[in-house]
Amino acid sequence: MLQSRTTRHRSPPSTLAGILAGTVLMSCAPEPAAPPAVPVVEFQPTATVEDIMRAMVDPPADAMWDAVVTTVTDTGIEEVRPETDEDWLSLERGAVMLVEAGNLLLIDGRRIADEDSVSELPGIDLEPAEIAARVEQDRDAWMRSARELHDAGVVMLNAVRDRNVEALLEGGNRLDVACENCHTRFWYPPDTSGNDAAATDGSPSP
Template sequence: MRATLRLLILVPALGLFACSEPPPPPPPAPPFHTILDLKQFMLLVIDPAADLVWDSVKTIMSKKGTEEIAPKTEAQWTTVRSGAATVAEAANLLMLDGRARDKKEWMAAARRLTDTAEKALKAAEAKDPAAVFAAGGEMYEACRGCHQRYAAHLNNTTEAVK
């Protein structure tokens, strides 16, 4: 009985040493090819798309009184949806190898942007200006959260986010 037990233990252990295979080849390079550095990505992709959401619903106060801006036509609503959808998906692109600054907090910050932009998208699909405005505010906080952690040099100006 004892001998059998010992054999059972030895055999798998031997198996491990017996076939010393060559190390696996490195994983192939990912097929994507990013062309923008992070700053350009913010300026050319994220920021203009976010502006489509933020500019769509607002209150303008002037001498003439208060004017409420909100999308009215189908095309205007499509513009808001497009902006929100672009921000939501672009935030996924922030997670790509080479762009992501780490695997944890950066990912959470990017995910937060996707989630808040998705809210804005749903609000635009429901053609609900108040909900677009609220989700836009949450999106803004998602931008700011990441900038505070990873782009401290931007924090002193409101232009940092908008």
């Protein structure tokens, strides 16, 4: 009884196997492979460059620079260093923001600032429309500057993860240069002192 049941049960699977084999054969018919689908979801660069500076770039950068400070006073030397796990964790979060802010600035179509935003220091800072025109004119330099923010952020992130105060200090200088090079090129009015801003980022001037 048990034996015959086993036998009976065996037969449907083999039939199924036959059907499956047929299906596989059919699906192997020479149909050209569909081309890879074009991604339909695109970036939505909602925040302006100004928003990103205020929310994601300036606060963590300040935290990096404030993390290692040596002050000489009348009574001796005061040293600020990251000490607790919480100090390091907070710096790590900031470094991640700097790194990825560098990538966000690479996205095409991001506005510089809101329509109603005007320079807080007219004559010292350019207006958003003027900045946008500069970016438009030299998108490569913009991309390189954003990339340098990313790369300086990576140096900071590594320093933080290694809990290396010396590297944090050195990386802080590189970070500062990354900010200033982009600002000099795109945010401040042309330098009338004769020093070419383009020369400061190490790339040949146009």
